[in-house]
Amino acid sequence: MRVIIDEDKCVGAGQCVLSAAEVFDQRDEDGIVALLDATPADGLRAPVEEAAARCPALAIEVLP
Template sequence: MKVIIDEDKCVGAGQCVLSAAEVFDQRDEDGIVVLLDAAPQDAQRAPVEEAAARCPALAIEVLP
């Protein structure tokens, strides 16, 4: 799996971090998403897909 984020779309809601803290974090200064792991293990698929679904700005894309 590959994860792509669009920082320009991110609104800093933090839903990604709540869903998959091992894969996503937020910058302290503005709350914009930080991708910690662009190729997480398959065991992380469910939380990563949940993070993408919960993102209000649709800033997360999950590829196979």
């Protein structure tokens, strides 16, 4: 699995961090998403896909 984020779309809602804190964080200065792991283990697929689904700005893409 590969995760791609679009920082320009991110609105800093933080839903990704709530869903998958192992993969996502937020920058202190502006709350924009920070990708901690672009290729997380398959065991994290469900929370990563949940994070992408909950993102109000659709700033997260999950690829196989």
